[in-house]
Amino acid sequence: MSEPNQTAPTTAQTAAPSVAFITMGCAKNEVDSADMSAKLVDAGYRIEDDPEQADVVIVNTCSFIQAATEESIDAVLEASSYGNVASGKAKLVVAGCMPARYGADLESELAEASSFVPCSKEDDIVEVIDRMLAVSRDSFVEDSAASHRMAAPASAYVKISDGCDRFCAYCSIPYIRGRYHSFTADQIEADVADLVARGTREIVLIAQDTGRWGQDFDDPLTLAWLIDHLAKKFPATWFRVMYIQPTGVTDELIDAVAANDNVCDYFDVPFQHSNPTILAAMNRTGSAEEHLALIHRIRERIPNATIRTTLIAGFPGETDDQFEDLCSFVGECELDYIGVFAYSREEGTRAYRYDDQVDDDEKLERAQRLRDLADDVCTPRIAQRIGATMDVLVLGTEEDGQLYGRAQCQAPDVDGVTYVDAGTPGEFTTVRIDDTLMYEMEGSEVQ
Ligand code: SF4
Structure with missing residues (x-):
């Protein structure tokens, strides 16, 4: 039997592993997930929208108050029940505020997770994933879709x-x-x-x-x-x-x-x-x-x-x-x-x-x-805004096809939206506010 060739280059190319994010909590966590995601894409990993199809699932947790901690624990437990994670095919990572707040206590409580990445270590996410998967990134097949940075939201x-x-x-x-x-x-x-x-x-x-x-x-x-x-x-x-x-x-x-x-x-x-x-x-x-x-x-x-x-x-x-x-x-x-x-x-x-x-x-x-x-x-x-004319950034459509966006007076996630009758997602349109319902506004395009 011949000795294995220790010096032969490892030319076998493999598809880059995919990573999915589940982000809990506030906008600041969304930014952290986007930053980790960008680092992983730059390093050759693929980002997968569906956590049940990914090779790595990262739950970016919130732990600002007790209720948020409980929601994050639920999210980790739910992720651990996904077929890919439960079968051991995919790894589960707990990142963000919860490991930062609870440290080693959390590691003994959540044995389902393969790795814990507190906020202060999120910049090292690529190295953490490399180590956890024991992969060489040189072997990744370049995926032309992954090599281009994703389109950003409006x-x-x-x-x-x-x-x-x-x-x-x-x-x-x-x-x-x-x-x-x-x-x-x-x-x-x-x-x-x-x-x-x-x-x-x-x-x-x-x-x-x-x-x-x-x-x-x-x-x-x-x-x-x-x-x-x-x-x-x-x-x-x-x-x-x-x-x-x-x-x-x-x-x-x-x-x-x-x-x-x-x-x-x-x-x-x-x-x-x-x-x-x-x-x-x-x-x-x-x-x-x-x-x-x-x-x-x-x-x-x-x-x-x-x-x-x-x-x-x-x-x-x-x-x-x-x-x-x-x-x-x-x-x-x-x-x-x-x-x-x-x-x-x-x-x-x-x-x-x-x-x-x-x-x-x-x-x-x-x-x-x-x-x-x-x-x-x-x-x-x-x-009182009824009758006012204002610019709206069109963001998308509801399930029933209704276009919506936000005016300068509406912050994302907290202040409601403006429903508009015309416009293109990702573009500004000028509307006259026709009606309001509690915190939502409705406007028609001004020509
Ligand atoms: S301590 Fe907390 S509530 Fe006070 S300013 Fe800082 S983040 Fe905000």
């Missing part, structure tokens, strides 16, 4: 920083995502240029704390500078900024939004509460008066600005009177969109240890009352 998120230094008492993000670090302007511009070249018409800039962007550089820059720079560089693209903490809404930022038609007149400013004692217990600042002054400052410069906030009901120690303060604030605030959450008690956060927790039923009741109040305040404001 509207896409771009992350401008990661981590957070604010340590709000209820929030686990600083423990999961680490300290605040801005991505460089060059890196952000390259991400935007890549998306625009692949067909994206709206860029939504996100981070845990967008208003702080650039402050951690040796030569500090500002968010105002960044959006002005991007808006001028890509004049045919809409830009929208989400998650601007109240202290980040500077006059310079408002001026930069006002000065650029392609920057949406849209401010997403999480207030979380309006009572100063509760805000202080949250390790945040402000008061109803300060929030109202901020809203006034924006509208003084941009009268038609759309302003969104999020509020938390039932934070530990919230008395009936303090909750009534919050309700009064909602009644006065003239905000366009208000997201309401019942406080979620998260292990490892400072507020977890507060001993004056509000009863669960009471928290849910307060949150519902606040939501109803928010609907009473916001939906008449949406209805």
Whole structure:
């Protein structure tokens, strides 16, 4: 019997393994999945839409609150039951916030997974997959479809920083995502240029704390500078900024939004509460008066600005009177969109240890009352848009063929859509708003 030829080149070519993503949680996770996906495609792997057909299934988890952790665990367990994974033909990877938050504990709990990739290791996803599959990428047959980057969606998120230094008492993000670090302007511009070249018409800039962007550089820059720079560089693209903490809404930022038609007149400013004692217990600042002054400052410069906030009901120690303060604030605030959450008690956060927790039923009741109040305040404001003419980015069609898109006053995933009677997905159209239904709008094309 002859010895195997140790030096013969391994010329056998194999189809590149395919990787599917299941993404849980917020837009920031969608960006992380898209980044991992791009790295894998660049390394020769194929991206498969159907996880049951893939060689590797990556569940990019969310663990921001307990409910999100439970949903992510369910998603991992469901993925582990897919025929390809259950038979051992495909590998299961758990990525993102859950491994970042629970570390080794998770590894012993979820034996179904072959690998765990916390947020901080997602840049190494190619090496992780190479190692796990024990493959040589040199042997992959080049797939012409895979070698071209996928078309990008009409509207896409771009992350401008990661981590957070604010340590709000209820929030686990600083423990999961680490300290605040801005991505460089060059890196952000390259991400935007890549998306625009692949067909994206709206860029939504996100981070845990967008208003702080650039402050951690040796030569500090500002968010105002960044959006002005991007808006001028890509004049045919809409830009929208989400998650601007109240202290980040500077006059310079408002001026930069006002000065650029392609920057949406849209401010997403999480207030979380309006009572100063509760805000202080949250390790945040402000008061109803300060929030109202901020809203006034924006509208003084941009009268038609759309302003969104999020509020938390039932934070530990919230008395009936303090909750009534919050309700009064909602009644006065003239905000366009208000997201309401019942406080979620998260292990490892400072507020977890507060001993004056509000009863669960009471928290849910307060949150519902606040939501109803928010609907009473916001939906008449949406209805005031009837008769207005506005540009809409057409995004696609519903199952029944109805075209829909979003105007500058509607952020993705949270504010509803505009149904339109004409237009091409991926293109802008100008419509007159004919009707509204709660948060949705309906418009007909203006010739
Ligand atoms: S600003 Fe507060 S709520 Fe937002 S990510 Fe940072 S710590 Fe969490």
